[in-house]
Amino acid sequence: MSTNAIVVSPIGSIRAQDGQFSVQVDPAYRPALNGLEGFSYVQVLWWSHFLDQPEMRQVMECEQPYAKGPDKMGIFATRSPLRPNPICLSAAPVIRVDLDAGVISLGYIDAEDGTPVLDIKPYYPCSDRVREVSVPDWCAHWPEWFEDSGEFDWAAEFVNAR
Amino acid sequence: MSTNAIVVSPIGSIRAQDGQFSVQVDPAYRPALNGLEGFSYVQVLWWSHFLDQPEMRQVMECEQPYAKGPDKMGIFATRSPLRPNPICLSAAPVIRVDLDAGVISLGYIDAEDGTPVLDIKPYYPCSDRVREVSVPDWCAHWPEWFEDSGEFDWAAEFVNAR
Numbered sequence: 001m002s003t004n005a006i007v008v009s010p011i012g013s014i015r016a017q018d019g020q021f022s023v024q025v026d027p028a029y030r031p032a033l034n035g036l037e038g039f040s041y042v043q044v045l046w047w048s049h050f051l052d053q054p055e056m057r058q059v060m061e062c063e064q065p066y067a068k069g070p071d072k073m074g075i076f077a078t079r080s081p082l083r084p085n086p087i088c089l090s091a092a093p094v095i096r097v098d099l100d101a102g103v104i105s106l107g108y109i110d111a112e113d114g115t116p117v118l119d120i121k122p123y124y125p126c127s128d129r130v131r132e133v134s135v136p137d138w139c140a141h142w143p144e145w146f147e148d149s150g151e152f153d154w155a156a157e158f159v160n161a162r
Numbered sequence: 163m164s165t166n167a168i169v170v171s172p173i174g175s176i177r178a179q180d181g182q183f184s185v186q187v188d189p190a191y192r193p194a195l196n197g198l199e200g201f202s203y204v205q206v207l208w209w210s211h212f213l214d215q216p217e218m219r220q221v222m223e224c225e226q227p228y229a230k231g232p233d234k235m236g237i238f239a240t241r242s243p244l245r246p247n248p249i250c251l252s253a254a255p256v257i258r259v260d261l262d263a264g265v266i267s268l269g270y271i272d273a274e275d276g277t278p279v280l281d282i283k284p285y286y287p288c289s290d291r292v293r294e295v296s297v298p299d300w301c302a303h304w305p306e307w308f309e310d311s312g313e314f315d316w317a318a319e320f321v322n323a324r
Contacts, residue, residue, distance in 0.1 A: 006170045006209055006278070008247040025238075029246060031222040035232050035239030038298030045207075045249060047168055060193040070197050076187075076282040077197030079289065084191060085170040085280045087207060089251065091290060116168070118247045120238040125295055126305040126314070127241065128253060133287055136200030143288040152288070 010116035014046060021109045023117050025102035037097045041123035044090045044109060047116040048081035057084050067159050069138045091123055091146055172278035176271060183271050185279050187264035199259045203285035206252045206271060209278040210243035219246050229321050231300045253285055253308055
């Protein structure tokens with residue numbers, strides 16, 4: 001069994017203003033960025049703080065989150081930010097790392113301004129990039145690569161979640 | 163600033179015994195697995211509980227974690243399980259999802275038996291699979307795909323971390 005609570009602390013936050021995106025790392029954690037330069041992508045773990053409500057964290061299924069998907073889906077089968085532990089994962093392209101200021105400038109991240117960030121990891125192709133991957137038929141028409149997602153009409157896909 | 167503590171709860175744990183790997187999902191969370199069938203990979207967020215010690219969580223840099231890497235590296239530039247918030251991310255191939263038993267059988271996962279699991283997400287190529295990605299010169303010889311990692315001689319790469 002695994003019932004003990006775990007405490008995590010934000011190490012910084014998202015800035016998303018005027019089409020500019022970054023992770024602002026709190027001063028105490030800035031030495032941890034050393035060596036991140038040269039990685040073209042990072043994996044950002046962020047906390048969906050708006051959904052950190054006891055009743056929301058008890059939701060296990062949602063009604064047809066995707067237009068072409070099943071009528072009902074379990075939360076672990078979606079990337080919805082509404083989850084028992086609302087930790088979201090976003091791969092994000094790195095524009096620049098400013099070690100002194102503690103700022104990772106990103107091409108884009110799908111998180112709101114002020115969102116707490118829990119962790120930053122380099123995107124390792126050997127860990128994160130799967131060559132042969134398959135998905136259920138209902139979402140087989142989704143883009144096959146991160147880079148092609150921006151062009152895709154996501155508005156037509158989402159009903160009750162993202 | 164982002165100083166408030168956040169509480170997360172394990173939703174299950176890793177079983178890794180006799181070359182068999184799975185996530186065992188606690189009963190309350192099993193409905194959240196509905197619809198996960200058909201995704202060939204999952205992203206597993208797990209808690210490196212052995213490293214959940216106050217002094218370890220204050221470590222920001224490590225001495226040459228990789229044999230061919232810099233003498234000193236920040237934790238956010240590594241995938242070391244020793245981190246301020248020791249949340250680890252593993253993409254893992256799914257063999258089978260047993261909704262009733264709450265078991266996701268995996269081809270492999272790099273986590274010890276009994277490790278708490280915080281979240282399970284489907285691996286979405288459109289979110290997780292980056293076509294054009296680069297890494298620093300010192301690790302440019304690492305495999306370019308998840309599937310090629312198993313054949314790689316990682317023992318020669320790691321000095322003080324993984």
